[in-house]
Amino acid sequence: MGLTRQATGFFTLQENFLPAGSNGYVVALAGNPNAGKSTIFNALTGLKQHTGNWPGKTVLQARGKFTHQGHSFTLVDLPGTYSLLASSVEEQVARDFICFGRPDVTVVVVDATCLERHLNLVLQVTEVTSKVVVCLNLMDEARRKKIVIDVSILASELGLPVVPTAARRGEGLTRLKDVITAVATGALQPTPNPIVYDDDIEAAVGRMAKALEPILRGRLNARWVALRLLEGDDSIIDAIKNFLDTELKSPGIKLQLKEVLT
């Protein structure tokens, strides 16, 4: 019967973002609502994705292209999301793309005027992928509010490149493209500082991840999946079934999970 629609779920997801003939690197733009993702998207691609002052307006991901230093990029503007826990449609769209769309680079746009709140998503994304660039946007607002951020300390604490921008004025966007290019080509390899949990959680996650590795076969970060399962986020089981056509409900995995939890 050949490949079924279901069996090609992963490719279907890619097709949604990348129509036939697309080439080059894929860059995801993630971030909390109102961080300035669509403003950056429009500035980089020349398209006119709606921007405004209310949260959650980008519900579906928009796609556009740009070239830089001789490389082609497809930029995907994701809906605003506070977390990757997929508790709303927007969060699920963003999570699914970051996890299963396999972007070459994920840019997390954060608001420099309320950095602490926005860094939560940065940390969550680094649990899925290390190919992350932090875009520290709204720097003009931060300056106006006399907020001073030591960008190099922030970068070394996170283990990630951090690019300050004021996207509405076009500030910092060339450097943002330089850094995206460096990460996409592998010239720059971010090494995010891992989040370390309590010993008992780490032990459970370690065992669970080991059981998941042969099933996921490098298509998704096993540690991240283990954390979601231990947290009781069952939506990841369905997403893995959909996009990777892989069953996590097998008796083997259920048993593993039960063993780890007891």
Ligand SMILES: Nc1nc2c(ncn2[C@@H]2O[C@H](COP(=O)(O)OP(=O)(O)OP(=O)(O)O)[C@@H](O)[C@H]2O)c(=O)[nH]1
């Ligand atoms: N002052 C200032 N305003 C900005 C900057 N970047 C974006 N904005 C403004 O912030 C508001 C939100 O920007 P958007 O680009 O729509 O934000 P978003 O992250 O796409 O929002 P969602 O789609 O809801 O997730 C708009 O009014 C932008 O003009 C910036 O660097 N400085």
Ligand SMILES: [Mg+2]
């Ligand atoms: Mg938007």
